[in-house]
Amino acid sequence: MSLIAFVFIFGGTLVGMILRRVLPDHHLRDDSRDVIKLATGLVGTMSALVLGLLVASAKGFYDAQTTEITQISANIVFLDRALALYGTETKEAREVLSNTAEKILDQSWSKNGTRAHRLDTASIGGGVLYDKIQALNPSDELQRSIKSQALSIAVNIGQMCMLMYEQATLVVSKPLLVIMVFWLTVTFVIWGLLAPPNGTVIAVMLASALSASGAILLILEMYSPYEGFIRVADAPLRAALAHLGH
Structure with a gap:
């Protein structure tokens, strides 16, 4: 999509240079140029505003995904520590927790660093984990407190997984992208x-078109934070897995 945008945007420069040669001279007189420049300012301002808003929205989405991965990793470690403190009867629950973390990692990132498929909340074992914790029979006030906190954290992990699942369906608005490319x-x-067709002008227009299409590429990449070359790091979840079971 960004390559198509580049072709349209830079192609617009070439079309404008061709029109410069075809149009009669009086169409490009000073008074006509003034009106053309005003129109350019209007369209250029709208394009810049929409492009900035899209970049900000995509960056917010990307940052939210990063925060969610960090939060769910911290919750997994904290829950494992709480279950370890509860006692040896939480061994099965801790194993389920470890398997849940591994499935989240496997379903979010493939071995080569790109996303394998959407997170499947039905297969990561969140319900099994909750059932294992709920089945515990605390014998004193400390264990009752730990069980209550563990259930709350397990619910939070399930909610975060569901949120990640739903957010995977979000994509950048294609009509908005099309309109923005049209404006550009x-x-x-x-x-x-308006510009004389020389090498310097063409080089500047080429660099500008690459910059604009590069911004579109960044937008699309940040709306796909588990694939491409701008990815959410899996380091927090891997670090959490390394601490489980100890």
């Missing part, structure tokens, strides 16, 4: 129309 193309057409 119009802007570059006008720039090509």
